[in-house]
Amino acid sequence: MRLTGPVTPRAGIVVTGTEVLTGRVRDRNGPWLSDRLLELGVDLAHITICGDRPRDIEAQLRFLADQGVDMILTSGGLGPTADDMTVEVVARFSGRRLVLDEALEERIGEILRPLMKRFRYWDPEAVRAANRKQALIPEGAEVIDPVGTAPGLVVPGSPVVVVLPGPPRELQPMWEVALATDAVQAAIAARTRYTQRTMRLFGLPESALAETLREAESRIHGFDRLEITTCLRGGELEVVSRLEPDATAAYEALAAFVGDRHPRELYSTDGTRIDDLVAEALAGRRVATAESCTAGLLAARLTERAGASEYVAGGAVVYSNRSKTQLLGVDPRLIEEHGAVSEPVAEAMARGALGRFEADTAAAVTGIAGPGGGTPDKPVGTVCWCVRLGDGRSLTRTLLLPGGRSDIRERSTTVAMHLLHRLLSGGGDDAP
Amino acid sequence: MRLTGPVTPRAGIVVTGTEVLTGRVRDRNGPWLSDRLLELGVDLAHITICGDRPRDIEAQLRFLADQGVDMILTSGGLGPTADDMTVEVVARFSGRRLVLDEALEERIGEILRPLMKRFRYWDPEAVRAANRKQALIPEGAEVIDPVGTAPGLVVPGSPVVVVLPGPPRELQPMWEVALATDAVQAAIAARTRYTQRTMRLFGLPESALAETLREAESRIHGFDRLEITTCLRGGELEVVSRLEPDATAAYEALAAFVGDRHPRELYSTDGTRIDDLVAEALAGRRVATAESCTAGLLAARLTERAGASEYVAGGAVVYSNRSKTQLLGVDPRLIEEHGAVSEPVAEAMARGALGRFEADTAAAVTGIAGPGGGTPDKPVGTVCWCVRLGDGRSLTRTLLLPGGRSDIRERSTTVAMHLLHRLLSGGGDDAP
Numbered sequence: 001m002r003l004t005g006p007v008t009p010r011a012g013i014v015v016t017g018t019e020v021l022t023g024r025v026r027d028r029n030g031p032w033l034s035d036r037l038l039e040l041g042v043d044l045a046h047i048t049i050c051g052d053r054p055r056d057i058e059a060q061l062r063f064l065a066d067q068g069v070d071m072i073l074t075s076g077g078l079g080p081t082a083d084d085m086t087v088e089v090v091a092r093f094s095g096r097r098l099v100l101d102e103a104l105e106e107r108i109g110e111i112l113r114p115l116m117k118r119f120r121y122w123d124p125e126a127v128r129a130a131n132r133k134q135a136l137i138p139e140g141a142e143v144i145d146p147v148g149t150a151p152g153l154v155v156p157g158s159p160v161v162v163v164l165p166g167p168p169r170e171l172q173p174m175w176e177v178a179l180a181t182d183a184v185q186a187a188i189a190a191r192t193r194y195t196q197r198t199m200r201l202f203g204l205p206e207s208a209l210a211e212t213l214r215e216a217e218s219r220i221h222g223f224d225r226l227e228i229t230t231c232l233r234g235g236e237l238e239v240v241s242r243l244e245p246d247a248t249a250a251y252e253a254l255a256a257f258v259g260d261r262h263p264r265e266l267y268s269t270d271g272t273r274i275d276d277l278v279a280e281a282l283a284g285r286r287v288a289t290a291e292s293c294t295a296g297l298l299a300a301r302l303t304e305r306a307g308a309s310e311y312v313a314g315g316a317v318v319y320s321n322r323s324k325t326q327l328l329g330v331d332p333r334l335i336e337e338h339g340a341v342s343e344p345v346a347e348a349m350a351r352g353a354l355g356r357f358e359a360d361t362a363a364a365v366t367g368i369a370g371p372g373g374g375t376p377d378k379p380v381g382t383v384c385w386c387v388r389l390g391d392g393r394s395l396t397r398t399l400l401l402p403g404g405r406s407d408i409r410e411r412s413t414t415v416a417m418h419l420l421h422r423l424l425s426g427g428g429d430d431a432p
Numbered sequence: 433m434r435l436t437g438p439v440t441p442r443a444g445i446v447v448t449g450t451e452v453l454t455g456r457v458r459d460r461n462g463p464w465l466s467d468r469l470l471e472l473g474v475d476l477a478h479i480t481i482c483g484d485r486p487r488d489i490e491a492q493l494r495f496l497a498d499q500g501v502d503m504i505l506t507s508g509g510l511g512p513t514a515d516d517m518t519v520e521v522v523a524r525f526s527g528r529r530l531v532l533d534e535a536l537e538e539r540i541g542e543i544l545r546p547l548m549k550r551f552r553y554w555d556p557e558a559v560r561a562a563n564r565k566q567a568l569i570p571e572g573a574e575v576i577d578p579v580g581t582a583p584g585l586v587v588p589g590s591p592v593v594v595v596l597p598g599p600p601r602e603l604q605p606m607w608e609v610a611l612a613t614d615a616v617q618a619a620i621a622a623r624t625r626y627t628q629r630t631m632r633l634f635g636l637p638e639s640a641l642a643e644t645l646r647e648a649e650s651r652i653h654g655f656d657r658l659e660i661t662t663c664l665r666g667g668e669l670e671v672v673s674r675l676e677p678d679a680t681a682a683y684e685a686l687a688a689f690v691g692d693r694h695p696r697e698l699y700s701t702d703g704t705r706i707d708d709l710v711a712e713a714l715a716g717r718r719v720a721t722a723e724s725c726t727a728g729l730l731a732a733r734l735t736e737r738a739g740a741s742e743y744v745a746g747g748a749v750v751y752s753n754r755s756k757t758q759l760l761g762v763d764p765r766l767i768e769e770h771g772a773v774s775e776p777v778a779e780a781m782a783r784g785a786l787g788r789f790e791a792d793t794a795a796a797v798t799g800i801a802g803p804g805g806g807t808p809d810k811p812v813g814t815v816c817w818c819v820r821l822g823d824g825r826s827l828t829r830t831l832l833l834p835g836g837r838s839d840i841r842e843r844s845t846t847v848a849m850h851l852l853h854r855l856l857s858g859g860g861d862d863a864p
Contacts, residue, residue, distance in 0.1 A: 019663035021479060022470070023463015024670060030481070031455015038454070045488050047453060047481040049462070052661060056477050063495040081642045082649075083661055126646055130639075169835060207562075210513045214558055217514075229484060229515055231451035238456060289728075289749070295735040296721075296728025299749040303727040306803050306837060308751075314759065315749035317721070317731040323746035323789055327759070357755055371738050403601065405738060 009071065009188045010043045012064035012159075016076040016086055017166060018051035028168045029075040036175065038242075041191035045069060052083035054092075061093045065159055071187045072159050073175075076166035078150035080130035087136065087153065090163055094155050096138035104143055104151060105135035111149050144177045146170070154178050160187040194242055197251055198271030201237040202418050204262055206230060209237055216257050222250030234407075234414050236274070237265075267421065274417045275304065281424035282311040288357035289315030290328055290349035290364040292340065293383065297413045298363060313357040318349065328352025341366050341378055343396050346386035350394065360390035361424070363416050367401075369408045383412045387419045393428035395419050441503065441620045442475045444496035444591075448508040448518055449598060450483035460600045461507040468607065470674075473623035477501060484515035486524075493525045497591055503619045504591050505607075508598035510582035512562030519568065519585065522595055526587050528570035536575055536583060537567035543581050576609045578602070586610050592619040626674055629683055630703030633669040634850050636694055638662065641669055648689050654682030666839075666846050668706070669697075699853065706849045707736065713856035714743040720789035721747030722760055722781035722796040724772065725815065729845045730795060745789040750781065760784025773798050773810055775828050778818035782826065792822035793856070795848050799833075801840045815844045819851045825860035827851050 013033055019025040030047045037044045046064060050056035057077070064072050077086030091098050108131050134150055137143060144152035147170040153163040162178045164171045178184055201209065209230055217223045225247035231238045239258070243251055259266050267274065282302075289299045299315035302308060316327045321340050324330040330348040338344045349364035367383025374380035381401040388394040397419060401408045445465055451457040462479045469476045478496060482488035489509070496504050509518030523530050540563050566582055569575060576584035579602040585595040594610045596603045610616055633641065641662055649655045657679035663670045671690070675683055691698050699706065714734075721731045731747035734740060748759045753772050756762040762780040770776045781796035799815030806812035813833040820826040829851060833840045 017663075018661040018672070019665075019670070021462075021476065022466045022672075023460075024672070025663055025665055026458060028455075030453075034454045044453060045482065045485075046492065049479040049481070050477065053477075059495075059499055060478065063491075067491055079642075080639060081645070081662060126643055127639075130642070169839075207512060207559075210511075210562070211558055213513070229450040230513060231449075231457055233457055238451070240450075240454075240456070291728070294732070295740075295744070296723070296731035296747060296749060299728035299751075300726070300732060300841075303751060304838065308727075312727070312751045314751045314755035315728060316759070317728060317747035317749065319731075319735060319741060319744045319746045326788065326790075327746065327748070356758065358758075406736065409732075 008041070008043050009191050010045050010067070010069045011037055011071045011073065012046045012048065012067065012069045013044065014057065014060045014064070014072060014074045015047065015049045016052060016057055016074065017049075018083070020076070021049050021051045027075075029164070029166070029171050032168060032172065033073055033075075033175065036179075038194065038196060040179075040188055041193045042071070042188050052077060052085065054085050054089045057086060057089045058093055061090070061161070065093075069159050071162065071184065073162045073164065075164050075171055078134070078152070078163070078165045080134065080149070086163060087138070090153070090155060090161055091138035094138060094157050094161060096140060096155070098136045099139045100132065101135050101137050101143060104137070105132055108134055108146065108149055108151070111146060142181055142183065144174045147173055152178060154181045154183050156183040160184055193245060195245055195248070197241045197243070197255070198268070199239040199241075199255060199258060199266060200268035200271070200273070201239070201258075201262055201265040202235060202267055202274070204237055204265040206232040206237060209239070209262075212258060212261050216254050220250060220253045220257065222247055223254065225250055226254065234411050236414065267418070274414070274421060275301065278302070278417050278421050278424070279305050279308070279311070281421060282361065285311055285361050285424075286313045286357070286359045287311055287361040287363065287420075288313045288353040288359035290353040290362065291315060291317050292319060292324070292349075292366040293369040294365045294367075294409050294412050294416070295319055297409055298365060298416050301413055301417065313359045316353060316356065324349060324352075328356060339378065341368055341382055341384055343384050343386065343398060346384040347388070347394070347396060350386040350388040354388060354390060361388075361420070363387045363420050365412050365416050367408065367412055369405045369412075371405060381408055383408065383415070385412075385416055385419050387416070387423045389423065389428075393423065395423045395427065395429055440473070440475050440624050441622055442477050442499070442501045443469055443503045443505065444478045444480065444499065444501045445476065446489065446492045446496070446504060446506045447479065447481045448484060448489055448506065449481075450515070452508070453481050453483045459507075461596070461598070461603050464600065464604065465505055465507075465607065468611075470626065470628060472611075472620055473625045474503070474620050484509060484517065486517050486521045489518060489521045490525055493522070493593070497525075501591050503594065503616065505594045505596065507596050507603055510566070510584070510595070510597045512566065512581070518595060519570070522585070522587060522593055523570035526570060526589050526593060528572060528587070530568045531571045532564065533567050533569050533575060536569070537564055540566055540578065540581060540583070543578060574613055574615065576606045579605055584610060586613045586615050588615040592616055625677060627677055627680070629673045629675070629687070630700070631671040631673075631687060631690060631698060632700035632703070632705070633671070633690075633694060633697040634667060634699055634706070636669055636697040638664040638669060641671070641694075644690060644693050648686055652682060652685045652689065654679055655686065657682055658686065666843050668846060699850070706846070706853060707733065710734070710849050710853050710856070711737050711740070711743070713853060714793065717743055717793050717856075718745045718789070718791040719743055719793040719795065719852075720745045720785040720791035722785040722794065723747060723749050724751060724756070724781075724798040725801040726797045726799075726841050726844050726848070727751055729841055730797060730848050733845055733849065745791045748785060748788065756781060756784075760788060771810065773800055773814055773816055775816050775818065775830060778816040779820070779826070779828060782818040782820040786820060786822060793820075793852070795819045795852050797844050797848050799840065799844055801837045801844075803837060813840055815840065815847070817844075817848055817851055819848070819855045821855065821860075825855060827855045827859065827861055
C-alpha cells in the first residue's frame with residue numbers, strides 16, 4: 001500500500017555504536033529523527049544499527065545509497081575514543097579526503113578548556129590529539145557547531161550525509177541546524193506532505209480491531225489510500241494512519257466507524273496519550289496515590305509532566321502490609337479477612353490516601369506482581385484498583401494481567417491511569 | 433580491531449514493524465538476540481529495522497545476504513493483519529513457493545477456538561482466513577510451534593533464515609527451539625568462543641576513562657586483543673571487553689590498571705549492576721524511601737527484583753512541602769529557612785522515613801527537576817540526597833545534574849542507589 005509518488009524523498013538512518021547493537025543503550029535517535037522526517041514529509045525507509053566497526057558502517061552506508069535514498073543521517077561515533085570512527089568512514093564513503101579545520105580545532109579547544117581545569121590527570125597532549133581528531137572533516141563538508149564537544153557535518157552529495165553525535169541532547173538541536181543547510185533542503189525539496197492521524201483504544205484485543213478494520217476496508221471508499229499500522233502495547237492499542245491530505249475524508253469515515261464499533265474503548269481520536277488526558281482532567285484537583293505492587297510507578301508517572309506539582313499532592317508506597325496500616329490507616333482486619341490484594345483493601349487504601357494527603361482524588365493499586373506470591377485463588381497477575389473522588393464517586397476493579405513481574409507492574413500503572421481518566425470523565429460505580 | 437577469524441559465523445537481524453521504525457515501540461528482540469548470539473560465539477554484524485513494506489524487508493534480507501552472513505533472524509510481521517507480510521517476503525527471498533501446511537492450520541485453529549468464544553463479533557470466515565494465512569509456509573521450511581498464535585520458521589539455505597514473531601514473550605522460547613534445529617546448528621558450527629567482561633564505574637567522566645585506556649594501551653601487552661567499548665549512561669560508565677579466552681591475562685591486567693587508577697569510582701568488576709549490589713547489601717535490612725522530585729522512581733527501582741518485599745518496607749512520595757511534614761514530620765521551619773531542596777530537609781526526610789516505616793535504612797531525595805523552579809542560587813538540576821542507617825551513619829550530598837526533567841529524575845535515582853551502596857559498604861560521613 002505505497003502512497004509515495006515517484007518524487008517523495010527517502011531517507012535512511014545509520015546508528016553506530018556497539019552499545020546500541022548489543023542493546024545496552026536504547027537508541028532514541030532513530031525514533032526521534034523518524035518523527036522529524038515524518039513531519040517533513042520525508043519517507044524513512046530503513047534504520048540500520050551496527051557496532052563500532054568501519055567495515056560494517058561503510059556497508060550500511062552503501063546499502064542505503066543503493067536503495068536510492070536521498071539522505072542518510074548517521075548518529076554516534078563522533079567521540080574522542082578509538083572506537084569512534086564515523087567521520088573517517090563517511091569521508092571514505094563519499095570519496096573525500098580528511099582535512100584539518102583549524103578554526104574548528106580552536107573552537108573545540110575552547111570548549112574543552114574549562115573541562116580540563118576540573119580534571120587533574122588529563123594528559124594535555126592526549127587531549128590535544130583527541131581535539132584534533134574531532135576537527136578533521138571531509139573536504140567540502142559543512143560543519144555543525146558542537147553542542148557538546150563533537151561537531152556534526154553535512155556532506156553534500158547524492159545521497160547527502162548528515163553526521164550527528166550520539167547523545168540525543170546534542171543530536172536534537174544540531175539536527176535543526178543541519179536541516180537549515182542548503183544541501184539538506186535541496187535533498188528534501190520534493191517532499192509530499194503527509195499527515196499522520198492516531199487513534200487510541202484501551203481494553204480491546206488486537207484481533208477484534210483487525211476484524212473491525214477488515215470490515216472497514218470493504219465499506220469505506222478510499223480505505224486503500226490509508227497506510228494503517230496497529231500496535232498493541234501494555235493493553236493500549238495504537239492505530240496510526242498515514243495519508244495524503246486529500247484522503248482525509250476516508251480517514252474521517254474510518255475514525256467514525258471505529259468509534260461507532262468501540263465507543264467505550266476508544267479514548268483518543270487525535271493521538272493524545274492517556275497521560276495528557278489525565279493531566280488535563282486533574283487540572284484544579286489534587287491527587288494522591290496509594291501503591292503496593294507498583295511501588296511508586298504510578299506517582300512517578302503522574303509527575304512526569306512539568307507542572308505536576310499543581311495537581312499531585314504525593315503518594316504512599318505501602319509495600320508491606322504493616323505500612324498500609326501505618327501510613328494509610330487500613331484496618332488490619334480487612335487485610336486479614338480479604339487479603340492485601342482485594343477490593344476492600346484497595347478501597348481502604350484509596351480512602352486513606354484522600355485523608356492522609358488532603359486530596360480530592362486518589363488512586364490505589366494492590367496486586368501480585370510475581371513471580372512468587374500467587375495462589376490458586378489469586379494467581380500471579382491478580383491486581384485490584386480503586387480510584388476515588390472526594391465527593392464519594394469511585395471505580396473499583398479486579399483484573400488478571402498477563403506477563404512477568406515488570407509487565408504486570410507496568411500494565412497495572414496503565415490501567416490505573418485509564419481508571420482515573422474514566423472516573424474523572426464522569427464514569428463511576430455507585431457512590432457508597 | 434577485528435578479533436573474528438575467517439570462520440567465525442556472522443549473523444544479521446531484521447526487525448520489521450512500522451511501530452518499531454517510528455519508535456512507538458521499543459525493540460527488545462534485537463538486544464536479546466544479540467546477547468544470545470554473543471553467548472554462542474556468533475558475530476552479530478547488523479541490526480536493520482524497516483516498516484511493514486515488502487520491498488524494504490526484501491532489500492534488508494538481500495543486504496545481509498550480500499554481507500555474507502551465515503544466518504538471518506527476523507522478528508515481527510507474523511500476525512493476522514494485512515500489514516504482516518514477513519513470511520511472504522522470506523519465501524520470495526529464498527526462492528521457495530508458499531504451501532499450505534494443513535496440520536499447522538489445524539493447530540492454529542485449536543489455539544484460536546477458546547479465544548473465539550470470548551469475542552462475540554468475530555466473523556468466523558475472517559478468522560479462518562487469518563488462520564490459513566498463518567499456516568502458509570515456504571516449501572521445505574521447518575515450523576516452530578506457536579507460543580501465541582503465530583508459528584515461526586527455520587528456512588534452510590545460505591544464509592539460514594530464522595523467522596520469529598514480534599512479541600518478546602513469544603520470540604524468546606521459540607528462538608530456543610530454532611536454535612536446536614539442524615539447519616541453525618550447522619550455520620553456527622564454526623563459532624569461536626568469546627568471553628565478554630564488564631567493568632562499571634560511577635562518578636568518572638568518559639574522557640578521563642579514555643585517557644586511562646590510552647595509557648593502558650601503551651603499557652599492557654596484548655591490549656590489542658581486547659575489543660573494548662565504553663558507554664556513559666546516566667552517570668554510569670560501562671566498559672565492555674570482548675576477547676577470546678586466551679587473551680584473559682591481558683584483560684586481567686587492564687582491570688587491575690583501571691582499579692588502580694580509579695579505586696573509588698570502580699564499583700563492579702564482573703558486570704554486576706548497582707541494583708543487584710544494593711539488593712545484596714540490603715539483605716536482612718529494611719529500607720524506606722522519601723522522595724520528592726523522583727516521586728516514586730527510587731521505590732519502584734528498589735522493588736524491581738523478585739523478593740524485594742524482604743527488604744523494602746515502603747516509601748513516601750512527598751511531592752508537596754505540606755506532605756513532607758504530614759507524612760514524615762519534617763519541621764516546616766526547616767523548609768522555610770533552607771528551602772525544600774536542601775541538605776537539612778533531605779536529612780529530616782531520611783530520619784522521618786526511618787521512623788515512619790520502622791526501617792533501619794532510609795534514602796531521601798529532594799531536588800529541582802525542572803523545567804521550572806530554578807533560581808540563580810539553586811538552578812534546575814540541583815538535587816540533595818541523604819541516606820541514613822538506624823545506627824546513625826549517614827551520607828549527605830548535593831549535586832548539580834545536567835539534562836532535562838526526565839534526565840534529572842532518572843539520574844537522581846541512580847545517584848541514590850550508589851549512595852545507598854556506598855553507605856552500606858562501610859562509607860559514611862561522621863555520624864551525628
